[in-house]
Amino acid sequence: MLLISDEKTLSREIDSLRKSGKLINFIPTMGNLHLGHSSLFKKSDNTDEIRVVSIFVNPLQFNDDKDFNNYPRTIESDKKKLLAEGVDVLFLPDAQIIKVVKFALRLGHIGRKLCGIDRSGHFEGVAKIILKFLDLIKPDFITLGEKDYQQLLVIKKIIKDLKIKTKVKSCPTVRDKDGIALSSRNKLLGKKIFLARYIPTVLKQITLEINEGSFELQRLNYFRDYLEKSGIDRVHYLEILNENNLFSISKLPCMSRVFIAISIEGVRLIDNMRIESKLACSSNGILNVSPK
Numbered sequence: 490m491l492l493i494s495d496e497k498t499l500s501r502e503i504d505s506l507r508k509s510g511k512l513i514n515f516i517p518t519m520g521n522l523h524l525g526h527s528s529l530f531k532k533s534d535n536t537d538e539i540r541v542v543s544i545f546v547n548p549l550q551f552n553d554d555k556d557f558n559n560y561p562r563t564i565e566s567d568k569k570k571l572l573a574e575g576v577d578v579l580f581l582p583d584a585q586i587i588k589v590v591k592f593a594l595r596l597g598h599i600g601r602k603l604c605g606i607d608r609s610g611h612f613e614g615v616a617k618i619i620l621k622f623l624d625l626i627k628p629d630f631i632t633l634g635e636k637d638y639q640q641l642l643v644i645k646k647i648i649k650d651l652k653i654k655t656k657v658k659s660c661p662t663v664r665d666k667d668g669i670a671l672s673s674r675n676k677l678l679g680k681k682i683f684l685a686r687y688i689p690t691v692l693k694q695i696t697l698e699i700n701e702g703s704f705e706l707q708r709l710n711y712f713r714d715y716l717e718k719s720g721i722d723r724v725h726y727l728e729i730l731n732e733n734n735l736f737s738i739s740k741l742p743c744m745s746r747v748f749i750a751i752s753i754e755g756v757r758l759i760d761n762m763r764i765e766s767k768l769a770c771s772s773n774g775i776l777n778v779s780p781k
């Protein structure tokens with residue numbers, strides 16, 4: 490595994506690896522690697538690709554210094570895991586990398602919804618670092634997880650808007666035995682991790698009720714209350730939205746997801762679950778599964 494921290498060396502090495510004719514797959518991370526990341530590193534069948542992983546805790550996407558300082562950093566064990574996965578290149582930029590990232594981005598509605606409401610500047614920070622990486626690496630693919638679904642949509646949008654050639658691959662969320670989505674932040678919860686179990690429970694219950702027939706959007710208030718009474722400090726949002734554009738479900742049937750963000754003792758957790766049938770919404774706020 491090549492370990493690179495200098496931008497020029499990275500571009501040069503990638504250029505020479507590309508000459509082998511193999512495709513370049515880029516997997517950006519902030520480290521503290523877990524099994525959710527491993528699913529992103531797995532080679533797709535029949536592809537002999539070069540896998541480039543970055544580890545960088547990006548200050549531009551944190552709007553709270555405490556959150557940035559507390560973000561778990563486990564670089565030595567991360568390196569061992571990447572070696573075991575057979576990753577080809579590990580890019581470990583230093584803090585200077587963000588100095589040159591100075592441009593304004595328009596993320597539109599996708600950037601303003603859900604986490605965009607109370608994490609001002611977060612997605613702009615993600616988009617800026619990803620654009621910087623894409624410019625340096627020029628990968629054929631970028632691989633991202635569906636747990637950060639809004640981030641996935643933001644990155645797809647900037648790639649499309651800026652006509653970048655990189656294709657986006659996405660991987661389903663990996664969950665532990667209790668259904669909790671794997672996340673580096675789970676570690677920060679300590680014994681309070683049991684409260685995180687309410688998230689998959691609620692998401693599954695909502696998708697189940699929807700699939701059983703009609704679902705009143707007002708019922709989401711019941712689930713918000715239920716979560717807050719269970720000991721979760723705050724439900725930032727619990728919403729069912731069109732999975733392509735994060736607009737509310739309208740009369741036109743669309744594929745959708747339930748999205749949630751909560752905080753437990755100041756640790757913010759997000760998750761989402763796909764609803765496996767097309768949904769339409771009537772004027773009185775009732776969601777219906779549309780006939781296939």
Ligand code: PAF
Nearest residue numbers: 517518519547615618637
């Ligand atoms: O999902 C993450 O870990 C980060 O937001 C990313 C994509 C590596 C950008 O810093």
